[in-house]
Amino acid sequence: METSLKISNISKAYPDCLANDNINLELKSGKIYALLGENGAGKSTLVKILFGIIQPDKGKIFLNNQILKLNSPRDAKKNKISMVFQHFSLFETLSVLENLILDSSEPKKSLENKIQDIINKYNFNIDLYTPVLNLSAGQKQKVEIIRCLIKNPDVLIMDEPTSVLTEQETKELFISLKKFSKEGILIIYITHKLKEVITLCDEVAVMRKGKLISISKVSNEKIESLANKMIGQNLKIVRKKRLEEKSNDQLIKIVNLNYKSANPFEVNIKDINFEVNRGECLGIAGISGNGQSELFQMLSGEITSENNSIVFDNRPIGKLNPQERRKYLIAFSPEDRLTHASIPQMKIFENVALNNFKSSDFFKGGLINEKKIKDHSQRILTKFSVNTENVELKTQFLSGGNLQKLLIGRELITSPNLLICFNPTWGLDVGAIHYIHETLIKINDQNKSIILISTDTEELFMLSDKICAINKGRISKVFKTTDVSTEKLGLLMGGQFD
Amino acid sequence: MNIDLNFIGIIIAAVMASSVPLILAATGELIVERSGVLNLGVEGMIIIGAISGFAFMMSTESIVIAIFGAMFAGIIISLIFGFLTQTLLTLHVPTGLALTIFGIGVSAMLGKNFVGLPGKEIPVFFENLDKITFIGPILFGHSIIFYFAFVFPFFVYYFLKKTKMGLIVRAVGDSHHVATDQGINVILVRYLCIMFGGAMSGLAGAYLSLVYTPQWIENMSSGRGWIALALVVFATWNPLKVLVGALLFGSISILQLHMQAAGVRIPVQFLSALPYLLTILVLVVISRDDRKIKLNTPNSLGKTFYKEN
Structure with a gap:
């Protein structure tokens, strides 16, 4: 019928x-x-x-x-x-x-x-x-x-x-x-x-x-x-200028990073080694649930590790918490915007302040310097074209794209040397994705580095200089992105590392 | 040494009798919590059941009316909780605490005229068989509530696992939003569960004032409601483990009493604390399976349900 x-x-x-x-x-x-x-x-x-x-x-x-x-x-x-x-x-x-x-x-x-x-x-x-x-x-x-x-x-x-x-x-x-x-x-x-x-x-x-x-x-x-x-307009296609010669100025080095979780719903991280140079974007591909979230938490300091297993700018930082790592100008953009990166019931400027709650600029003598925080937030909103000017707006009323612009902006306004992001364009519309991709490319152009953990292979091919895959908490060899085909990456994501 | 089997039988019977109110109240609360509602008012509902049961018994002299009267009183007071948390959307924890305080106060007021009155004789079953060695005192000569209490957890287990109604209760406790999407009337289900919990707490109270110590004493529930609440959690919402936990608590309580009487040289305070410690310890050990805990824990426990327009 x-x-x-x-x-x-x-x-x-x-x-x-x-x-x-x-x-x-x-x-x-x-x-x-x-x-x-x-x-x-x-x-x-x-x-x-x-x-x-x-x-x-x-x-x-x-x-x-x-x-x-x-x-x-x-x-x-x-x-x-x-x-x-x-x-x-x-x-x-x-x-x-x-x-x-x-x-x-x-x-x-x-x-x-x-x-x-x-x-x-x-x-x-x-x-x-x-x-x-x-x-x-x-x-x-x-x-x-x-x-x-x-x-x-x-x-x-x-x-x-x-x-x-x-x-x-x-x-x-x-x-x-x-x-x-x-x-x-x-x-x-x-x-x-x-x-x-x-x-x-x-x-x-x-x-x-x-x-x-x-x-x-x-x-x-x-x-x-x-x-x-x-x-409603012509789609601009972002393209990354890839550096021909490899830079050798090492920024962060991960040495035998391990994590054994007590929680059966988490993935154990096993012997991870890689390094990222200045101005480089390292892409980490993988099917979701293969240890990306645990790896991200270890890189950001939510899970600490042996001090020498993460070396940033020749200083061991494995034992430092996220706030301490931020002092070294490392910035983080977690996957889950609503539960991990922000508090939806709080206002934009409050969310901005939370990221930086040790700043003596924002807080003096235990009091909140609202004026300063609001000005700072306003700068983020303008600079990263978030579609609102109202810093008093609760972040739950921002669309996914605008929220992500705010969150990435919050990180980038301090011009960090390394941005670690996890599925930065997950669930966003084309316009926002485009914007985020352009922003990430700009970071590399300024000789700053990115670690991009993503489940979107297209995105990885577009943005990363070097690429590897994570499978069941292990990481594959790191390749030059131009040397890897989609099929090859698919095999790596499936755990066929050799 | 000559082991007196009959004596052991009597002790076991005493253990079972002391765990009856725990089994009833905890299993009732288990259904409530499985539907996602955390009612901390168990203690208050038990004590209301106790005074109502006793009052009905004294005025009507009918055990049937006394028992149902106590259950009915439990339902009424649980409905206060239901109305507040489900219709007026108050938070579960403070509402439950208030209910307990309210219940203790009201029962003391209602019970003024009953203090010191001797209770009535309650019919027991198979009275003449309880002379049989060992199993006699265990199995025979008990009230109807006693027998019910030991069948009841199996009943609830079957209900939750095998019936569609039970499935709906678990579903509502898992996620009230999904349940609403699926066309389940979340608030109705929760009201019914809350009332059921009230009835069982009321029955537990009736057992205390009619059978266990047949008289009215102010505050006679003496913390049993709280123990019932703890049992539900430490038994990971499994009615059969609640039964085990309640019996365990009963046996250690009775045992430590005997140890105190025998003059064992352990501080009395420590002995009195033993039942609480050991029960929790054992239940934690037998429930040590992260996967099972995760599967049995009602996801939406204690969360207020705001219906989307």
């Missing part, structure tokens, strides 16, 4: 913006539709309307030419519309099967058979009896997909599904999605990644600032043309 979904004159306004401005779209089963747009373009609002989470101010939705009233996700599910959210909606401590049973009224036995059929049919490699917290991100997503498939959906909405997946997992996801599409499920795929549109989708609808800009066949589009539509 063919499914058709028609979105007619949908509008939704929020106090500060028009999230959806008179959107018209017609979709038919058998195809995968991309809904492309930057963060804040209104695509999430649109699909939330389709799934009944948000009610539109104006406009109608028709499913198979019948008008559809969606007051809650329950109504959507009843009409066989399913959605996989960007952030997993799973009970971590319950087993896979328990998670799936909860959502269904079918008796356990027949449901279990049905689930097993789905798993076999699509080659999902999932044990129904493991607790969800032991699964990888890709597996968790499969559980979410199974939860949708149990209901035999006609429409499947995927909200930025690859933001937490590795390349391999992404490939597997695409294979499954293509199968679903062949079986007649209408798939709406929300993304801001252009490459994914090209490889996966049949048609693409581009949104910008709440408006639908274009609908076209993917076969008629190229990455550049889509990018221009999406950001």
Whole structure:
């Protein structure tokens, strides 16, 4: 049976913006539709309307030419519309099967058979009896997909599904999605990644600032043309000038760095050795959960180590805490912006001050020098083009891109000699990613160094002079980036070091 | 030396009897905590159960009414906690503490006229069989609450592991946001769990004032509510381990009493502290498995649930 979904004159306004401005779209089963747009373009609002989470101010939705009233996700599910959210909606401590049973009224036995059929049919490699917290991100997503498939959906909405997946997992996801599409499920795929549109989708609808800009066949589009539509201007491509001759001015040296964790959910770090010279960017690739976070914490001083295992500018610093390391002009940008790098409930200037709470400039005699901190924060906001001038704004109200600009700015305003960053562009929109990349290149141009731990291989190839991979807490040999192919790096990330 | 089997049987029976209120209150609280609610008012609910049970017994002379009356009183006072934390969104910890203080005060006030009155005889089961050597005093001649207490943890274990309702309780305790996404009425589930916990604490109190020491003494719960709370945590939210812990606590309490009576030359204060120390120690040791702890701990325990609009 063919499914058709028609979105007619949908509008939704929020106090500060028009999230959806008179959107018209017609979709038919058998195809995968991309809904492309930057963060804040209104695509999430649109699909939330389709799934009944948000009610539109104006406009109608028709499913198979019948008008559809969606007051809650329950109504959507009843009409066989399913959605996989960007952030997993799973009970971590319950087993896979328990998670799936909860959502269904079918008796356990027949449901279990049905689930097993789905798993076999699509080659999902999932044990129904493991607790969800032991699964990888890709597996968790499969559980979410199974939860949708149990209901035999006609429409499947995927909200930025690859933001937490590795390349391999992404490939597997695409294979499954293509199968679903062949079986007649209408798939709406929300993304801001252009490459994914090209490889996966049949048609693409581009949104910008709440408006639908274009609908076209993917076969008629190229990455550049889509990018221009999406950001409304020509995409500048950042390119790094690589130094021809290697600088030999060593800045930091890691010698036999080891860490054995008492926590079974952490990765042990084993015999890590590398060095970074001035003006260089060392990229550390790896699939998430291979010890990157532990390595970052050791480099930043959250986990201390033997004093001689980290030598910075000929001084051993392994035993120093982050604040002490900052005095040596080392700066850090952690992966998790909201829980690790900032306190979302505090204001911008307070977050800026927290980074530097020993500064006698900011604090005198136990009192806070608010004026100074605010001026300092203002400088960061201007210099790093954060899209607000209000230093009193709580950081939770900043978009991911603006928050990251603020956090990186907070680090760079002291012009450090070494910046250690971990997934600096994770989950950001194209504009912000571009900005961060340019900023990082600028640092190298000023003869300062970067250690870039990232799960995004494209980013690593673009920014790093030298590259290596981390696997299960071990690090591969360090190569010149120009000597390494994507395939080679993939093997290194998989742990095939020789 | 001649070992008197009958004497040992009587001691074991005494141990079991002393652990009944702990088992009841702790297992009830376990359900509450599994749904993500931390009710520190157990002590207050027990003492309210104790006075209500005793009062109902004295005025109606019906054990059935007394028991259900105590449970009902437990539910009512737990509903105060439920209304405050679930509807008015107060924080769990201070609300629970206030509930305990409130319960102790109210029970003392209500109990004014009952102080010093002798309690009524409570029917026991298989009375004439308790002359059998050893197993007689252990198995026979006990009240209905006693038997219930020793079946109850198995019941709760089965409920949590095998039934859909139990699964829903665990799910709500794991993440109230996800549960809401899945169409579960989080607040309703939590209200029901809180009421269940109240009923069980009330029953524990009834056991104290009707069976264990059949009279009303002010503050007669004497900290059992707190021990029950500790048992739940150290048993890592597993009802069977709660049973083990409660029995252990009971046996060491009884044993140290006998040691005191026998004049063992260990400071009395140390002996009195033994049950607390050893119970916690043993439970920590038998629960030493990080993975299991992580799986059993309700993720949203004690967190206030703000529903998104």
